[in-house]
Amino acid sequence: MASRDSASSGDPFASIRAGTLTHLRKHGCHCYPxxxxxxxxxxxxxxxxxRIVELGTALGYTACWFAHGAPDARIDTIDFDPEHVRLARTNIEAAGFAKRVTLHEGAFDDVLPKLKPGYDVGFFDGFDPTLRNLKELRTLLRPGGVLITTNLNFGSEARSYRERLSDSKQWRTTFAAEDGRTAISIKI
Ligand SMILES: C[S@@+](CC[C@H](N)C(=O)[O-])C[C@H]1O[C@@H](n2cnc3c(N)ncnc32)[C@H](O)[C@@H]1O
Incomplete structure (x- = not known):
């Protein structure tokens, strides 16, 4: 699972992260880890x-971290790029998490309505966060569940998305991560 490089960096999945950067440079697919x-x-x-739901698998770096950090969790992770799903499957298997991580190949809008509510953690890491994604993630999370949203500086709906997360009747939110580009919220 861990290469010599990843062991020295303290990140057991550093080699998957580095592989993702190499992949995106070759393919220009913007799947930044x-x-x-x-x-x-x-x-x-x-x-x-x-139970954890992840939007944006790329090559499996963050899915592996979720599985590592929450050893009793099952993770549903979604990506519409068949090459990413193929590479992620290989990485997740090699890390020993194949039994706990389910890869769903498809668009967020198609897969999310098929999932059963009651998730403890939701993670949006697609390209640009949409209000539809937020509504569906809110439906899937249990009260008190945690939502992590990246890329809040991208796309036409990011501003409205931030405003919704700032509604204290619905969410308790900090924009402390990544200079405010990533929010961590608790569902009220
Ligand atoms: C920023 S990367 C995810 C990075 C990954 N979480 C990590 O840290 O390694 C975004 C991924 O979301 C996928 N994606 C973007 N929009 C999507 C959509 N609407 N439906 C499904 N997958 C999507 C892309 O194919 C890409 O692999």
């Missing part, structure tokens, strides 16, 4: 998560 998977692992572990 999250800046530090350990934040996700710690949040999922602190929440004692049993």
């Amino acid at each position: 999250f800046f530090d998977g350990s934040l996700l692992g710690v949040i999922a572990g602190a929440a004692r998560a049993l």
Whole structure:
């Protein structure tokens, strides 16, 4: 699972992260990996998560961190790029998480309505967050569940998305991560 490089960096999945950067440079597919998977692992572990839903698998870096940080959790992760799903499957299997991580190949809007509510943690890491994504993630999360949203500086709906997360009747939110580009919210 861990290469010598990843062991020295303290990130057991650093080789998947590095592989994702190599892949995107070759293919220009903009699948930038999250800046530090350990934040996700710690949040999922602190929440004692049993069910996690992830939007944007890329090559499996963050799915592996969720599985590592929350050892009792099952993770549903979604991506519409068949090559990403293929590479992620290989990486997730090699990391030993194949039994707990389900890869759904398809668009977020098609897959999310098919999932059963009651998730402890939701993670949006697609290209640009939409209000539809937010509505569906809110439906899927249990009260008290944690939503992590990246890329809040991208897309035409990011501003409205931030405003919704700032509604204290619905969410308790901090924009502390990644200079405010990533929000961490609790569903009220
Ligand atoms: C930023 S990357 C995810 C990075 C990954 N979480 C990590 O840290 O390694 C975004 C991924 O979302 C996928 N994606 C973007 N929009 C999507 C959509 N509407 N439906 C399904 N997958 C989508 C892309 O194919 C890409 O692999």
